[in-house]
Amino acid sequence: MLSEENNQILTRVGPGTLMGDLLRRYWTPALLSMELPGPDCVPVRVRLLGENLVAFRDTEGKVGLVAENCPHRGASLYFGRNEECGLRCPYHGWKFDTEGTCVDMPSEPADSTFKYKVKLTSYPVHESGGIVWAYLGPRETMTPFRDFGTDSLPxxxxxxxxxxxxxxxxxxxxxxxxxxxxxxxxxxxxxxxxxxxxxxxxxxxxxxxxxxxxxxxxxxxxxxxxxxxxxxxxxxxxxxxxxxxxxxxxxxxxxxxxxxxxxxxxxxxxxxxxxxxxxxxxxxxxxxxxxxxxxxxxxxxxxxxxxxxxxxxxxxxxxxxxxxxxxxxxxxxxxxxxxxxxxxxxxxxxxxxxxxxxxxxxxxxxxxxxxxxxxxxxxxxxxxxxxxxxxxxxxxxxxxxxxxxxxxxxxxxxxxxxxxxxxxxxxxxxxxxxxxxxxxxxxxxxxxxxx
Amino acid sequence: MLSEENNQILTRVGPGTLMGDLLRRYWTPALLSMELPGPDCVPVRVRLLGENLVAFRDTEGKVGLVAENCPHRGASLYFGRNEECGLRCPYHGWKFDTEGTCVDMPSEPADSTFKYKVKLTSYPVHESGGIVWAYLGPRETMTPFRDFGTDSLPxxxxxxxxxxxxxxxxxxxxxxxxxxxxxxxxxxxxxxxxxxxxxxxxxxxxxxxxxxxxxxxxxxxxxxxxxxxxxxxxxxxxxxxxxxxxxxxxxxxxxxxxxxxxxxxxxxxxxxxxxxxxxxxxxxxxxxxxxxxxxxxxxxxxxxxxxxxxxxxxxxxxxxxxxxxxxxxxxxxxxxxxxxxxxxxxxxxxxxxxxxxxxxxxxxxxxxxxxxxxxxxxxxxxxxxxxxxxxxxxxxxxxxxxxxxxxxxxxxxxxxxxxxxxxxxxxxxxxxxxxxxxxxxxxxxxxxxxx
Amino acid sequence: MLSEENNQILTRVGPGTLMGDLLRRYWTPALLSMELPGPDCVPVRVRLLGENLVAFRDTEGKVGLVAENCPHRGASLYFGRNEECGLRCPYHGWKFDTEGTCVDMPSEPADSTFKYKVKLTSYPVHESGGIVWAYLGPRETMTPFRDFGTDSLPxxxxxxxxxxxxxxxxxxxxxxxxxxxxxxxxxxxxxxxxxxxxxxxxxxxxxxxxxxxxxxxxxxxxxxxxxxxxxxxxxxxxxxxxxxxxxxxxxxxxxxxxxxxxxxxxxxxxxxxxxxxxxxxxxxxxxxxxxxxxxxxxxxxxxxxxxxxxxxxxxxxxxxxxxxxxxxxxxxxxxxxxxxxxxxxxxxxxxxxxxxxxxxxxxxxxxxxxxxxxxxxxxxxxxxxxxxxxxxxxxxxxxxxxxxxxxxxxxxxxxxxxxxxxxxxxxxxxxxxxxxxxxxxxxxxxxxxxx
Structure with missing residues (x-):
């Protein structure tokens, strides 16, 4: 039997919860590699630990796992254009690479530096064993990927x-x-x-x-x-x-x-x-x-x-x-x-x-x-x-x-x-x-x- | 016109509410007898006064009205096996009779006395006039069945x-x-x-x-x-x-x-x-x-x-x-x-x-x-x-x-x-x-x- | 970026909210005129600023916009009878005109004055440009209809x-x-x-x-x-x-x-x-x-x-x-x-x-x-x-x-x-x-x- 308090701690996983914080310290399966079958394929919605995310595979095959909503005005990047090494927001064309860096903000003046101030939440990923793993915790506490034997799997x-x-x-x-x-x-x-x-x-x-x-x-x-x-x-x-x-x-x-x-x-x-x-x-x-x-x-x-x-x-x-x-x-x-x-x-x-x-x-x-x-x-x-x-x-x-x-x-x-x-x-x-x-x-x- | 407070008192029936406590003092129709057509028939989900229950008719024809979730780890007894005078949990085989007594706890050692400490919530029932009546209140305040003329009905x-x-x-x-x-x-x-x-x-x-x-x-x-x-x-x-x-x-x-x-x-x-x-x-x-x-x-x-x-x-x-x-x-x-x-x-x-x-x-x-x-x-x-x-x-x-x-x-x-x-x-x-x-x-x- | 507080103020429109109160000071489209195609036609459910309303067009073509629930015991007037210049509740036949005045309370004694004490919430309306406009604010702050050019539209x-x-x-x-x-x-x-x-x-x-x-x-x-x-x-x-x-x-x-x-x-x-x-x-x-x-x-x-x-x-x-x-x-x-x-x-x-x-x-x-x-x-x-x-x-x-x-x-x-x-x-x-x-x-x- 658990106390009501312990039951809450044990089961709740959202951002800011005790267990959610613990789980975010581990590399976690986010989706299957086969859900992103090739470069520039259709993005995939991912819900993980109570967070709404989007995964995409870029032109070079790298996987990005980013917040679903554009940091500009919040349109869903799931509907974005996955093209030329980045995911472009359907609303105003802002474009982010797999790291969440804004690599293009074409609705702003060419000399604008605003794009350097805007960052899309992005989580480190590691593909191994047919799975895209992600680390959702603070960067300063990130530890290496836990290899359960998938890294060397043929x-x-x-x-x-x-x-x-x-x-x-x-x-x-x-x-x-x-x-x-x-x-x-x-x-x-x-x-x-x-x-x-x-x-x-x-x-x-x-x-x-x-x-x-x-x-x-x-x-x-x-x-x-x-x-x-x-x-x-x-x-x-x-x-x-x-x-x-x-x-x-x-x-x-x-x-x-x-x-x-x-x-x-x-x-x-x-x-x-x-x-x-x-x-x-x-x-x-x-x-x-x-x-x-x-x-x-x-x-x-x-x-x-x-x-x-x-x-x-x-x-x-x-x-x-x-x-x-x-x-x-x-x-x-x-x-x-x-x-x-x-x-x-x-x-x-x-x-x-x-x-x-x-x-x-x-x-x-x-x-x-x-x-x-x-x-x-x-x-x-x-x-x-x-x-x-x-x-x-x-x-x-x-x-x-x-x-x-x-x-x-x-x-x-x-x-x-x-x-x-x-x-x-x-x-x-x-x-x-x-x-x-x-x-x-x-x-x-x-x-x-x-x- | 009622005050908001009185409207709440009047209408809320869950455990621990004033009206819920009052209603629990009366024998209450829980389900129809025909919903349990014979001995060892399929159990029936019953929701009554905000409580999730399961009704079953045992091998001898007696009706049990019990809490839906097994007191062990909470699996639904609705999916249980209704057999040999008891309802057996599908998860680990714990078995309860119509009184809620644990009559078998076969996943534990044969000499375990734990089963005597575990009780499934069970409510007294009385079948009359095609209805299974139940008493959901405290046992110490239980009064006899109110016969509206059904007990002697051919x-x-x-x-x-x-x-x-x-x-x-x-x-x-x-x-x-x-x-x-x-x-x-x-x-x-x-x-x-x-x-x-x-x-x-x-x-x-x-x-x-x-x-x-x-x-x-x-x-x-x-x-x-x-x-x-x-x-x-x-x-x-x-x-x-x-x-x-x-x-x-x-x-x-x-x-x-x-x-x-x-x-x-x-x-x-x-x-x-x-x-x-x-x-x-x-x-x-x-x-x-x-x-x-x-x-x-x-x-x-x-x-x-x-x-x-x-x-x-x-x-x-x-x-x-x-x-x-x-x-x-x-x-x-x-x-x-x-x-x-x-x-x-x-x-x-x-x-x-x-x-x-x-x-x-x-x-x-x-x-x-x-x-x-x-x-x-x-x-x-x-x-x-x-x-x-x-x-x-x-x-x-x-x-x-x-x-x-x-x-x-x-x-x-x-x-x-x-x-x-x-x-x-x-x-x-x-x-x-x-x-x-x-x-x-x-x-x-x-x-x-x-x- | 808005503060959470300002975001709430900006977006919430129900009765008693700041923005809801502001919006209620303006004449507002409530429904299309063509939704009420003729005298004594079928009433229409209208939800506006978080309020459940019913619109009806009476025998003389006047539109009423009233609270959905009868002030007697709350039955929905959407199911009411739209007849002889009023909407009659399906429960006990109480009847209200487009102003919300109770014009008939036939379930009460003929000499009862109770009907003069009962008022159905009703909002002023103005039909213009194919739209039924309504004013949902306090009467004492009501200002004239804002004519965007629809009043004179052929x-x-x-x-x-x-x-x-x-x-x-x-x-x-x-x-x-x-x-x-x-x-x-x-x-x-x-x-x-x-x-x-x-x-x-x-x-x-x-x-x-x-x-x-x-x-x-x-x-x-x-x-x-x-x-x-x-x-x-x-x-x-x-x-x-x-x-x-x-x-x-x-x-x-x-x-x-x-x-x-x-x-x-x-x-x-x-x-x-x-x-x-x-x-x-x-x-x-x-x-x-x-x-x-x-x-x-x-x-x-x-x-x-x-x-x-x-x-x-x-x-x-x-x-x-x-x-x-x-x-x-x-x-x-x-x-x-x-x-x-x-x-x-x-x-x-x-x-x-x-x-x-x-x-x-x-x-x-x-x-x-x-x-x-x-x-x-x-x-x-x-x-x-x-x-x-x-x-x-x-x-x-x-x-x-x-x-x-x-x-x-x-x-x-x-x-x-x-x-x-x-x-x-x-x-x-x-x-x-x-x-x-x-x-x-x-x-x-x-x-x-x-x-």
Whole structure:
């Protein structure tokens, strides 16, 4: 349970709010690269942390992320002309480059110096992994881009998508950091009866067995282990054969998770606040060389009746057929006889629970249990960091010499006798070491050119 | 005219408001029984007095009316699984019975006692007359169900419907307690010219003659008579032949009316606040044995060009074709030549005037006249009761040994010389006595089993 | 840049606001005469300065403009019966004439005097030039109607239209007082290359040459000249042949402009606030005898690819196909290759820039330049007048013996050597004198009968 005050601090992200100020200290996904398909293409409206922005790709391919409204008299630059390395306002032709510098003010006398006094708000961007990242904080506190492994990702391995969630970002985060609900919300009939395929033993179970374990032990024990980037936590279950299955999920401050996968993965899931009541769920590949199968859960859906969450829409924005307005197309007969939720789309099951909490859930009414340990820890980290900011506190998990964000890896395994789950997925894990060795011996691919 | 303060007190119904607290002291229609057609059926969203609730019928047929959001992390229980005598949350499988008791918390360790500490808000319900009634007030002030005659109603005589009004409940109530407007809003051409069918004399006029009287004397005199349950009032008109016609309407605190009928009726019309800006109009039969024709106004519409208000939709919720958005389908040619309002649906004529006052009418701007006596009296009773509550005042018209709500009966008649209208419809009225005698001699029918 | 406080004062128009009080001192277009096509026609909802009103034309043709809600119990008089010189409430038949006097209260006893105590809010109206004008201020400060030349306009020359703008009225005003943007927003390809048709010399250029001048000199110099009615300002451009082109636009307090035209015009453009976030753009003819071609810009669109703004819809309300919801149908290919804005409708180009500033633009964020001189002057005049009102300040530009609003005329010309632009369009301008003489010698036409 949170106090009303803490709930407000936790959830509000606009300019000048405590959490908004904290989030602005991190490089943040702003839009997908594919939304700006080429030089001088059509500008795109971007709403981020409660700010209305416009993104455009200039003649040289550079991306600008600027305030939507022209600093002159406020016309929307979304309707502007994207031409000759700048965005020109449709009202009086004032033109700004990607840095927000006014490079032409042709409605004023030729000798006017006024253009040097006018600046369009512009945020630094960095394109990496199919995503345009931006830094919305004060320039004097800007730290380097956090590379989760996208900077060296070969072009053909880039995969990034986003999907709209119509609720506060923290609700979506809390769902991502909740390993217990897969035993409930996402379940379907017959899973507990799946035949033992021989992988219910120490080591790496098949995905089918993983489903079986979740259905078998529906009250996982959670252990949270603090790290420099946030924490990793294990959801621990006993398998039908009495083995100890652990699913490790990573949390990197402020909004990033790597969901447990087999044997390990670095695939990122990030929850980016649009404003207080909406957020984007980004998911994208990183370091595919380490984990050639990409998302560990590819086969996850092979045994389930659900639609796969990672469809491949042309726009990069996965559409929503299942919404609050249509009750997520819940099928009560399906709910009675086939699936726990009655909802056929896996991710929409998550939307159903997180959005039905309301736009901003009132956490004074909640009753947290032992499976909410990771949720509680995330809140405490965020609240402490946000409240410490006005006193000069340094936000956690910023880029720094000792911070290699590519090493944040989730994992899933049936433990060997005496094995410590905290090793899994780390550099000390033999499976990871083997993968790194294999990657080093693989012929190099052409990396992305970081912007 | 009301002060702004009194208008706020009168109209606001949310938790913690004066009027909201008063209304919570009464058993209130929450939904129709037919909305929960059988054991383990689909749950139903209910919004009542500004609270979001879910109703469900469990495996044994018992109805639960509970808070919509799970006390764990707030997912909507509307999407829950209604199974094995309880509603199970779709997120983590926590399960609650109709009392709100957590009967299963399977995501927690088997030996956890946490489930005994978690309670889902649940309100007592009582099913009667095709309606699920609920008590939303504090348990310590709960009084018995007020039986308006539905508890003993035979199954085949049960009739209950509801229709949505998109305005504050008091506006709808005031329309129901306003006998004058039938001479105007609901009129149509040619009524005054209807031939005298011989019933314009002391006694019970035909429905056609009733229409004729309303059209003939369009400025009725109102007399209000206070009673233990609220009041009854008479609208008194002089007929073309010089007789005195009275229409008696009952008001039972807080939101119930019995509209004048011939010779008398107990048919209820209740106005139940959904929130401050919406309400349900419930209407339902009671004590049909006393009044075999049910609603006295069945023939009322035979002489009128209007659609009958009591259609019989399968869902129990009468749909609205005539809305503010379509100007209530007003036909100006019809208004000029045929009907006073230009609106062909009788009840929609009421919606047009009450909804067009705005979501919450500003009563500082009104100018009340002599025909508003009953309206004023209702407000005074409600305001006095609501304001007295914090000082321990006892709300009027609660269940009690001397309070037989079945005796609340409206009536309509042309008075005999010297006859007192206050007798009509009461136990002292010979017509009522005769009906009671006939009912007593009729073979018994199987009553509903009260829950 | 404005302070937040001044921005609020400038933009808010509801009852009791400073600017709302100022605007209520002027006769204001309320609706088009053609919206009330004949005696006893259907009433019309009017929202004006944040007030909900109803307009009706009575049996004798007189127009009433009254509060929407009946003073009795608030039912909307829009649904009322417009009959026998009054509007009758649909609820209880109370009837009001165009003055708001209760002329019938038939639901009350025949000898009741209550009707003399009840008054429906009614505003004085004056029909002129196809427009129903109203005065919404206090009666004691009412001044005569300001005749811009419509009172004597022959019936067949009356032309008045309105179109909805979904933004604060000041944004629309500022667009109308901004001669610079025609060199940008409204431009299209090839204009600068139009052949010299011989009118790029001192005197009156052709419309094609005017377009050429705007495209040639895209940074006009603005000069503002204060007048008794507000101001007139000139946008001064150098033509390809080195001549000095001036476009003079008139501003009459509070919301009226006459846009520069060739040789001169009195055609009015008025921006009438519906409420804080919506306004009507009225445009109408005046004194056609002086300027037989009516709107000077008839040929303006002959050389452009744009749709003409002055379409002739039956209702008088020009519909909007180009809206914020459809991004004003912007065609990015058209924007790249043909027009500056990519929007094919001339007026919708204006809507795009003024509406995309948001419902009420935050002027603390703007950066005004030399082309905004006229915009700044308008704001200063309005703010000074509004702030002075509580201290008894007299609003400018009210009707008075020395104030002939028919003399407010815009003009456009290439200046003769030594010519002062301040003379153009005034009584001292030979072209105007010639037109007045011609008008005086023309046979008289039947003027409108002012109401």
């Amino acid at each position: 072009e053909e391995k880039v995969y990034a998508r986003k999907q709209l969630a119509r609720c506060n970002w923290v609700q979506t985060m809390e769902g991502n950091l909740d390993s217990a609900h897969i035993s409930w919300l996402h379940q379907f009939n017959g899973v507990a009866d799946l035949p033992d395929d021989g992988t219910d033993k120490p080591g790496y179970p098949s995905n089918a067995m993983a489903w079986k374990f979740w259905a078998h032990d529906r009250a996982p024990r959670l252990e949270v282990h603090d790290t420099w980037y946030g924490y990793r936590y294990a959801a621990i279950r006993t398998t039908p054969n009495g083995n100890t299955n652990v699913r490790i999920t990573e949390y990197c401050v402020p909004y990033s998770t790597v969901v447990a996968s087999n044997p390990f993965t670095t695939r990122q899931l990030m929850v980016v606040p649009i404003d207080d009541e909406n957020c984007w769920r980004y998911n994208f590949t990183t370091q595919v060389d380490l984990n050639p199968n990409g998302y560990g859960g590819e086969n996850l859906f092979a045994v389930s009746p659900f639609e796969t969450p990672f469809r491949n829409p042309g726009s990069g924005i996965t559409p929503r057929e299942y919404t609050a307005e249509n009750d997520y197309l819940i099928d009560r007969e399906d709910q009675r006889t086939s699936t726990f939720s009655g909802i056929r789309d896996f991710v929409s099951q998550d939307f159903m629970v997180t959005e039905s909490m309301g736009p901003i859930y009132d956490r004074t009414k909640e009753h947290l249990a032992t499976t909410d340990k990771a949720v509680i820890r995330m809140r405490n980290i965020l609240l402490k960091a946000a409240k410490g900011l006005p006193d000069g506190g340094q936000p956690p998990a910023l880029a720094g010499p000792d911070h290699d964000f590519r090493k944040i890896r989730s994992a899933e395994k049936n433990l060997e006798p005496g094995e410590d789950w905290r090793i899994l997925g780390t550099d000390d894990d033999p499976v990871v070491q083997e993968a790194m060795l294999a990657a080093a011996n693989r012929p190099p691919t052409t990396p992305n050119t970081p912007a | 199954e085949e005589k049960v009739y209950a419907r509801k229709q949505l009004a998109r305005c504050n409940w008091v506006q709808t109530m005031e329309g129901n307690l306003d006998s004058a407007h039938i001479s105007w809003l609901h009129q149509f051409n040619g009524v005054a010219d209807l031939p005298d069918d011989g019933t314009d004399k002391p006694g019970y006029p035909s429905n056609a003659m009733a229409w004729k009287f309303w059209a003939h004397d369009r400025a009725p005199r109102l007399e209000v008579h206070d009673t233990w349950y609220g009041y009854r009032y008479a609208a008194i008109r002089t007929t073309p032949n010089g007789n005195t016609n009275v229409r008696i309407t009952e008001y039972c605190v807080p939101y119930s009316t019995v509209v004048a009928s011939n010779p008398f009726t107990t048919r209820q019309l209740m106005v139940v606040p959904i929130d401050d800006e919406n309400c349900w109009r419930y209407n339902f039969t009671t004590q049909v044995d006393l009044n075999p024709n049910g609603y006295g106004g069945e023939n009322l519409f035979a002489v009128s060009p209007f659609e009958t208000p009591f259609r019989n939709p399968g869902s129990g919720i009468t749909p609205r074709e005539y809305t503010a958005e379509n100007d209530y389908l007003i036909d100006r040619e019809d208004q000029r030549t045929s009907t006073f309002s230009g609106i062909r649906d009788f009840v929609s004529q009421d919606f047009m005037v009450t909804e067009s006052m705005g979501p919450i009418y500003d009563r500082t701007k009104e100018h009340l006249a002599t025909t508003d006596k009953a309206v004023i009296r209702m407000r005074n009773i409600l305001l006095k009761a609501a304001k007295g509550l914090p000082d321990g005042g006892q709300p009027p018209a609660l269940a009690g040994p001397d309070h037989d709500f079945r005796k609340i009966r409206s009536a309509e008649k042309n008075l005999e010389p010297g006859e007192d209208w206050r007798i009509l419809g009461t136990d002292d009225d010979p017509v009522v006595q005769e009906a009671m005698l006939a009912a007593a001699n009729r073979p018994p029918t199987t009553p509903n089993t009260p829950a | 019936e067949e020359k009356v032309y008045a239209r309105k179109q909805l703008a979904r933004c604060n009225w000041v944004q629309t005003m500022e667009g109308n007082l901004d001669s610079a943007h025609i060199s940008w927003l409204h431009q299209f390809n090839g204009v600068a290359d139009l052949p010299d048709d011989g009118t790029d010399k001192p005197g009156y250029p052709s419309n094609a040459m005017a377009w050429k001048f705007w495209a040639h000199d895209r940074a006009p110099r603005l000069e503002v000249h204060d007048t008794w009615y507000g101001y007139r300002y000139a946008a001064i451009r150098t033509t390809p042949n080195g001549n000095t082109n001036v476009r003079i636009t008139e501003y009459c307090v509070p919301y009226s402009t006459v846009v520069a035209s060739n040789p001169f015009t009195t055609r009015q453009l008025m921006v009438v606030p519906i409420d804080d976030e919506n306004c009507w753009r009225y445009n109408f003819t005046t004194q056609v005898d002086l300027n037989p071609n009516g709107y000077g810009g008839e040929n303006l669109f002959a050389v452009s690819p744009f749709e003409t703004p002055f379409r002739n819809p039956g209702s008088g309300i020009t519909p909007r196909e180009y809206t914020a919801e459809n991004d004003y149908l912007i065609d990015r290919e058209d924007q790249r290759t043909s027009t500056f804005s990519g929007i094919r409708d001339f007026v919708s180009q204006d809507f795009m820039v003024t509406e995309s500033m948001g419902p009420i633009y935050d002027r603390t964020k703007e950066h005004l330049a030399t082309t905004d001189k006229a915009v700044i002057r308008m704001r200063n005049i309005l703010l000074k007048a509004a702030k002075g009102l509580p201290d008894g300040g007299q609003p400018p530009a009210l009707a008075g013996p020395d104030h002939d609003f028919r003399k407010i005329r815009s003009a456009e010309k290439n200046l003769e050597p030594g010519e002062d632009w301040r003379i153009l369009g005034t009584d001292d301008d030979p072209v105007v004198q010639e037109a007045m003489l011609a008008a005086a010698n023309r046979p008289p036409t039947t003027p409108n009968t002012p109401a």
